[in-house]
Amino acid sequence: xxxxxxxxxxxxxxxxxxxxxxxxxxxxxxxxxxxxxxxxxxxxxxxxxxxxxxxxxxxxxxxxxxxxxxxxxxxxxxxxxxxxxxxxxxxxxxxxxxxxxxxxxxxxxxxxxxxxxxxxxxxxxxxxxxxxxxxxxxxxxxxxxxxxxxxxxxxxxxxxxxxxxxxxxxxxxxxxxxxx
Amino acid sequence: xxxxxxxxxxxxxxxxxxxxxxxxxxxxxxxxxxxxxxxxxxxxxxxxxxxxxxxxxxxxxxxxxxxxxxxxxxxxxxxxxxxxxxxxxxxxxxxxxxxxxxxxxxxxxxxxxxxxxxxxxxxxxxxxxxxxxxxxxxxxxxxxxxxxxxxxxxxxxxxxxxxxxxxxxxxxxxxxxxxxxxxxxxxxxxxxxxxxxxxxxxxxxxxxxxxxxxxxxxxxxxxxxxxxxx
Numbered sequence: 177x178x179x180x181x182x183x184x185x186x187x188x189x190x191x192x193x194x195x196x197x198x199x200x201x202x203x204x205x206x207x208x209x210x211x212x213x214x215x216x217x218x219x220x221x222x223x224x225x226x227x228x229x230x231x232x233x234x235x236x237x238x239x240x241x242x243x244x245x246x247x248x249x250x251x252x253x254x255x256x257x258x259x260x261x262x263x264x265x266x267x268x269x270x271x272x273x274x275x276x277x278x279x280x281x282x283x284x285x286x287x288x289x290x291x292x293x294x295x296x297x298x299x300x301x302x303x304x305x306x307x308x309x310x311x312x313x314x315x316x317x318x319x320x321x322x323x324x325x326x327x328x329x330x331x332x333x334x335x336x337x338x339x340x341x342x343x344x345x346x347x348x349x350x351x352x353x354x355x356x
Numbered sequence: 357x358x359x360x361x362x363x364x365x366x367x368x369x370x371x372x373x374x375x376x377x378x379x380x381x382x383x384x385x386x387x388x389x390x391x392x393x394x395x396x397x398x399x400x401x402x403x404x405x406x407x408x409x410x411x412x413x414x415x416x417x418x419x420x421x422x423x424x425x426x427x428x429x430x431x432x433x434x435x436x437x438x439x440x441x442x443x444x445x446x447x448x449x450x451x452x453x454x455x456x457x458x459x460x461x462x463x464x465x466x467x468x469x470x471x472x473x474x475x476x477x478x479x480x481x482x483x484x485x486x487x488x489x490x491x492x493x494x495x496x497x498x499x500x501x502x503x504x505x506x507x508x509x510x511x512x513x514x515x516x517x518x519x520x521x522x523x524x525x526x527x528x529x530x531x532x533x534x535x536x537x538x539x540x541x542x543x544x545x546x547x548x549x550x551x552x553x554x555x556x557x558x559x560x561x562x563x564x565x566x567x568x569x570x571x572x573x574x575x576x577x578x579x580x581x582x583x584x585x586x
Binding site: 182183186187190191194197198201202205208209212216265288289290291293294296299302303332333 | 432
């Protein structure tokens with residue numbers, strides 16, 4: 177009985193020390209991480225639909241559960257939609273630009289946990305990712321991968337990621353359309 | 357403590373990837389550009405060195421029954437610290453490596469060294485073991501990255517070397533690398549996981565050949581000396 181008590185106390189102490197250290201590191205880095213995330217989001221907005229400013233608008237959350245936020249471009253170019261959906265490995269957060277004709281002007285993946293070298297190529301800043309995302313430009317709400325009858329070539333080895341990105345783009349366009 | 361022997365073991369005769377055959381999942385998954393390889397290698401080196409020192413420092417006070425649980429907690433702690441620091445200061449690397457940074461927690465190089473080396477050796481020896489094993493790992497990653505990137509996309513130093521604005525090293529992963537031959541001639545299969553298996557297999561084979569050859573040489577030398585003595 178004494179033995180078990182000793183083991184428990186030692187393990188508890190080790191965990192408590194590690195947790196304490198992690199808490200300090202988290203406290204020290206969290207502002208910088210939030211700042212990096214903000215820069216990334218801003219860049220993503222500018223990349224999908226350039227504008228001098230963005231105003232958040234209200235939308236029907238119940239009808240569009242995957243949409244986080246819709247912002248209207250102050251220059252009248254259209255809307256930028258923030259959406260979070262499930263990819264092949266985890267949640268993907270993406271910005272979608274939609275112009276006034278309800279056509280996609282570009283997509284930009286802000287965070288994801290897809291497989292490196294496969295699904296992660298969708299978010300890659302290398303040629304493979306840039307070319308793949310360029311396919312979405314000019315697509316309307318019927319956007320889909322070729323396997324589902326659309327025009328988007330799926331990434332090699334990452335059909336599930338490709339499909340979910342295409343579906344999320346379609347859902348984003350539908351959400352903007354429903355704003356009227 | 358024999359630093360020279362440890363150095364040789366970490367890099368060649370007991371290389372974590374090529375001889376101990378541990379930590380291979382991340383090795384195959386991330387070795388597509390030099391940027392990833394160097395970043396992953398250095399992350400593992402830092403985590404491995406810290407964990408080795410920590411484990412070795414407390415090796416006499418931790419009860420044997422729960423040592424593995426304690427090792428895992430310590431490793432997870434250091435991995436999370438490195439993960440947070442990368443996210444804050446080198447976000448490009450954090451994005452490129454994605455889930456493979458948190459997965460260092462279960463990279464068997466680290467728990468393997470803790471179990472096999474640090475709990476029996478002094479803090480100093482464990483520190484050098486971390487550095488040399490980490491270097492051995494990084495070296496293998498770099499060789500694989502260079503090979504796969506060159507054959508797969510005809511490039512050298514993707515993400516790390518930027519020649520568009522004069523030759524310089526980038527830390528934000530935007531460098532395009534040096535194009536040796538046009539990308540369309542590359543065997544893109546080498547950048548897929550399949551190419552990772554192929555490259556790793558070839559490297560292990562070369563390593564085994566070299567090790568066997570040098571072992572044979574030593575044997576012959578010993579034999580010759582014996583004959584002279586007689």
